[in-house]
Amino acid sequence: MxxxxxxxxxxxxxxxxxxxxxxxxxxxxxxxxxxxxxxxxxxxxxxxxxxxxxxxxxxxxxxxxxxxxxxxxxxxxxxxxxxxxxxxxxxxxxxxxxxxxxxxxxxxxxxxxxxxxxxxxxxxxxxxxxxxxxxxxxxxxxxxxxxxxxxxxxxxxxxxxxxxxxxxxxxxxxxxxxxxxxxxxxxxxxxxxxxxxxxxxxxxxxxxxNQFLLIEGIRQIAEDLREKYSSDEKSCLIYRYNFKQFLQSLYFHLEAIDLCEDIRREVKKALKVINQPYYAIT
Structure with a gap:
């Protein structure tokens, strides 16, 4: 046809x-x-x-x-x-x-x-x-x-x-x-x-x-992004942006349905680690 x-x-x-x-x-x-x-x-x-x-x-x-x-x-x-x-x-x-x-x-x-x-x-x-x-x-x-x-x-x-x-x-x-x-x-x-x-x-x-796979993945990526914070590579900035957006969506979705408090805590920690230079935290 x-x-x-x-x-x-x-x-x-x-x-x-x-x-x-x-x-x-x-x-x-x-x-x-x-x-x-x-x-x-x-x-x-x-x-x-x-x-x-x-x-x-x-x-x-x-x-x-x-x-x-x-x-x-x-x-x-x-x-x-x-x-x-x-x-x-x-x-x-x-x-x-x-x-x-x-x-x-x-x-x-x-x-x-x-x-x-x-x-x-x-x-x-x-x-x-x-x-x-x-x-x-x-x-x-x-x-x-x-x-x-x-x-x-x-x-x-x-x-x-x-x-x-x-x-x-x-x-x-x-x-x-x-x-x-x-x-x-x-x-x-x-x-x-x-x-x-x-x-x-x-x-x-x-x-x-088991939540461990997600929690461990978030921890590892957050640390990697913290270490790459000062990079001027466009790919690093895109990586950072995309994963932060995912973490924020995950957190608020879990918050809305009151699920997996441990993961929510881990997401908050991860965002704090990733954004540490902005917060002037030592």
């Missing part, structure tokens, strides 16, 4: 709340939407394709088997890893919106349990690897809409860590990967990626994962 025809059809379907969508059209429509999921037209990509996937997946219009196939496609090299490593490149839209499809399917799986342990581990490995490798962290792109790769993968990570079959070891891997990514030093997180990344961290803590 050509782009113009797909856009027109999705507009018609949305207007009628998908009531006139025949079962025989489900898979061809899914394939057509996948073809353009990374299109630079924000109305097509975000307003129509993503919102249509969201409606059809959450309303149970696809079979479990079709959802599994869609998941396999979404985590593949042609989607989640399409153009990985490129900066300021339109390929980010395909990667970023693939993570949103993954998040939707994982959300449905929490109720339906159609994914196996092997499926879960494959998805976890792919998402962790993707988060480690993503370098295009732009948020809102002029004329092309949201890229927001880090925020979108945070949504997928949150659905992942809430899966019943996911092993504790994977939750720890996700936690460590998030901590590392919040130390990113190549570009600033300017569109509240820190807030979105805190959400899966909170979910991991709610699952009862």
């Amino acid at each position: 050509e782009k113009s025809l797909l856009k027109q059809r999705l507009l018609e379907l949305k207007y009628n709340n998908f009531q006139d969508l025949d079962v025989d059209e489900l898979l061809p429509l899914m394939n057509a939407m996948l073809k353009y999921i990374g299109d630079t037209d924000p109305d097509l990509r975000d307003t129509l394709i993503y919102s249509s996937f969201s409606s059809l997946i959450l309303e149970g219009r696809y079979s479990n088997e079709n959802l599994r196939k869609l998941l396999v496609t979404s985590v593949s090299n042609d989607y989640l890893f399409y153009g990985i490593g490129r900066r300021q490149d339109d390929s980010v839209f395909k990667r970023s919106f693939s993570t949103l499809i993954i998040a939707l399917i994982l959300h449905v799986n929490i109720q339906k349990n159609f994914l196996s342990l092997v499926d879960m581990e494959e998805v976890a490995d792919r998402l962790i690897n993707y988060l480690e490798k993503e370098v295009d962290v732009r948020g809102l792109v002029d004329e092309k809409g949201w890229a927001h790769s880090i925020a979108h993968v945070a949504d997928a990570m949150d659905e992942l860590v809430n899966q019943k079959l996911l092993l504790e070891s994977y939750r720890k891997k996700v936690m460590q990967t998030i901590i590392n990514k919040m130390c990113y030093d190549d570009d600033y997180y300017l569109f509240e990626e820190n807030e979105r990344m805190v959400v899966p961290v909170i979910s991991i803590l709610r699952q009862g994962t």
Whole structure:
């Protein structure tokens, strides 16, 4: 289906709340939407394709088997890893919106349990690897809409860590990967990626994962930032900014829900260490 025809059809379907969508059209429509999921037209990509996937997946219009196939496609090299490593490149839209499809399917799986342990581990490995490798962290792109790769993968990570079959070891891997990514030093997180990344961290803590990994990570990074305070390297300043934003988001989220007092104390100590030169503390 050509782009113009797909856009027109999705507009018609949305207007009628998908009531006139025949079962025989489900898979061809899914394939057509996948073809353009990374299109630079924000109305097509975000307003129509993503919102249509969201409606059809959450309303149970696809079979479990079709959802599994869609998941396999979404985590593949042609989607989640399409153009990985490129900066300021339109390929980010395909990667970023693939993570949103993954998040939707994982959300449905929490109720339906159609994914196996092997499926879960494959998805976890792919998402962790993707988060480690993503370098295009732009948020809102002029004329092309949201890229927001880090925020979108945070949504997928949150659905992942809430899966019943996911092993504790994977939750720890996700936690460590998030901590590392919040130390990113190549570009600033300017569109509240820190807030979105805190959400899966909170979910991991709610699952009862040992807090030591997070506490020790915060301590080590705070000390590293204290030692690098006088550096004039741009990368050090970006690293400092990004991690401080993450710590502040983590603290106030935990404070709002009155959770993990030990971690809150550690975050306050870490911010004091990082900002020590400003406070004239010896």
